Amino acid sequence: MGEEGGGRSCGTTRELQKLKQQAMEYYRENDVPRRLEELLNSTFYLQPADVYGHLANCFSKLAKPPTICKVVGKNVLDGLGLPTLQVEIFCTIQNFSKNICSVVIATHFEAHENTSPELVEAEELERVDAVSTAVQWVNETLTEELRGLVPSNQAEVDQVLRTFYENKVQEDKERKELEKNLGDSTALSPQLLLPPPPPPPPSKKKGQKQGKMETSAEKPIIPAEPPEPVLCGSMAIGAVSLAVAKTSAVLDNNPLYLNIALLKHHQEQPEKLTIPLLMVSLVSCGKSSPGKLNLMKEVICIPHPGLTAKQGVEMLLEIQKQINKAIEMSPPPKPETKKSHDGGKRGQSKGKYEVMMGIYKNAAEMVDLYVDLINKFPSIIALIDPFRKEDSEQWDSIYNALGSRCYIIAGTASKSISKLLEEGSISILKYSGLIIKHTNQTTMSDLVEITNLIDGKQLIAVFGSTEGESSDDSLVDLAVGLGVRFIKLGGLSRGERVTKYNRLFTIEEELGQNGTLGFNEEHTFFYWNEEAEKAGELPEVPEPIFPTEVVEEHAKL
Template sequence: MCFTGKKNNIVETPAEPLEPVLHGSTAIGSVSLAVAKAGAELQQIPLYHHIAALKSCQDQDRFHIPVSLVTLICCGRTSPGKLNLLEEVILVPKPGQGVKQIVTTTLKLQKEMMRIMMATKAGVRDTAAQGAPAVSFERPEQPLDLITEACSNLQLQLGTDAHLALNCAAHKLLDRSKGKYEVAAGVLKSPDELVDLYQTLLHKHPAVVTLIDPFRGEDKEQWQKLSNAVGNKCSLLSEVTNVSQLPAGGKRHILKLVNETTISDLIRIASHPVSLLLKSTPLSAESGGDTGSQLLSPPQAVGLGLDYIKLGGLHGAERMTKYNRLISLEEELAQRGILGGFFFLSLPSFSSFFQWNSLSLQLFLFLFFCLTDSEQGQRLASIPRSRPPQRRHSSLRKSWNIFQHLVLFCHI
């Protein structure tokens, strides 16, 4: 792929292993989705309900809305500035928020960021293909400093109310003739030097909890080295088009959907132990156009029971249509009384969301066991926390014993 302007060069991206498909079969995904929709119509049930039944082979009575990871700004190779490394800076919302609240918060944050940049005469020249502003920066810490300042102005506590994820897309930056990554125009870093750069960046900005594709897949030693250094506070994710072997230090996959991805593929991948979320990318997204593609629709994500969904930024009719569909699905599930939630996120680095004290943790476990049985919950709720319940009900006593052991374990 050739880029014009000051970043004009040709980069040979290392080939990724692809799942075998028939040549010219770009319609497979659309046909599969059409068949799934037809099946849902014949049974007179919503699409998400039909997909959930296909996945679990039984009716599901509770659904949850995936957490939306929203792209804030883009600073990749096609951006106007010198910085190449951060293709996307992504907002990771605090769990428990509704889609409408996430979108509203993101819009306020982007508006404040634009105000700050206009005051410094930086401004935004274009909108990137990912649906977010393409901003000119020279160093990787600059976009993070901007977001930190904007959050401070909005009294949004970065690291508590929200976290950040960085899509580095390092495989696009490799100069294969030199074996180095061009993190900025004219600035080359070896894989080991890139490890040091990430460590410095994460030390300065602890709100960054995820790095996506920090290296190409072949740099297994650096994946492991970075994971050993920051793995307890930051997750390393690998973006793939099919479920393949994780890099040595990788924690999860991000599945990038292509036109050949079928509903059966999605069900199989969503059940995979290292699958994290699905990312929808139309074929023409590289050129920045909206295609109206329905490769990943919100009903699919809900039916698959995903924890996360990445639809890009809030610019563009196609992307906003999907965000609006997520909002309407959330309202629909709430009205039907089948909207469920989750108390934690599956990424190891997100444990910082729940740095609870002992009393709060015991209260959470207490409520958990209360909710398992309403009648037992009513009995248990009337008993002081400091002493075990004086009840003869064996099931209740068993729950209390498990609760006490969990509290003891958490203290340890």
């Protein structure tokens, strides 16, 4: 007993000596006595509370950096009153847990026109399931996976999120395969042994001639690609990644756009940051609009690059007033008269684009239509989604015809960011640029990677918002930090949009005050048509009524 006690006492003494040695080395390396002496000398005439404050600041620099201790997911409402995901980050700072920030992510669900009530109800249930699954992921597994990580290490956080997501994708794949195998085994029946009945003869429509079908099927129509599958709950990945980036910015006392810029430029602060040009929707040509034009979905104006963002919005608001007056003064549309036996016309419209009421053009004819449109209105500097993504041949044709005179931009025609990164290529179609959005499993690292790919191909990046957006203005900081060329926020109405416009004004003012506001010299599109006119490539036409550049977005009907 005595020997064991003596051995334990000897071991304890050695441990204490080792700790003392480590403490002495730490004090010597950090020169703590000198720091305390300087601090006491500098605070001799201060109040005791101030002295303690200075001491606290001194020792806080030597303390352990803040680490994530808890991640909380909540079900909240977006700008349309529909459920979406909110994420809060708690960090341990000097042994205390503190709520640092929260973000709200927009969902990928979009409003569809002329949708049946059954499909609307099914999508609502899918949305509820997606949000509740994301909340569960955040509150259970992700908060455990991220506990103890430093928020400033965005790459490590995003790697944890990516691994978690890949595991969920694999689990979902295995579950579907199991369900399929079970379904195949239970579907076996003696009836399957009987030969299948012969197919019925092709039905001949009344009044249809025998040669009609042969002539109408000259060229097969490429069927629309199925929508990319979205894993239920995947919005948790993008939301947590953004929340951690915002947490790091708050702890560093930096704006979010600066931390995103540091992430993009490998932690080297760029000398200048630019404000992306605004794409502002002024006329919506959808079903509910009195100014319906089937050729277009939206008319979008872009302020001149020489204006500040605030000046551009003020000008566009004035244009908006004039547009509203013109629409109110226009005569009401004539009611449509129902025509019988129009089955032939409906069949004629299959695979074609409706440019006006009852006027249909195939994809090849649409190229000529766009060329005529640009010739008549040189201020149109961009076309967004002029074709379906399946009509790749026409994308090549319109780019070759108009690529030097206006931007050809892929919006819905582009694949998702995760799919583009997975394939390692963004040149699926021939275009000038594409619209990127922060949704689903897109992390901050993914946004940096995709914008680097776009920049490397000398294409244009447009940062856009989804329809189910919230009042969270983080996407404006993302656009500025990533250095995209344009930002598409929608119309100048609704609180969730106006909040983002106001955030852009604030960032522009901050950059101007600290001398880091730069001008993007690549905004040269307003010279294209002038050079074309000098070369005699364009007809002489009167100047457009709008003093701003116009973007028209085509509706695929």
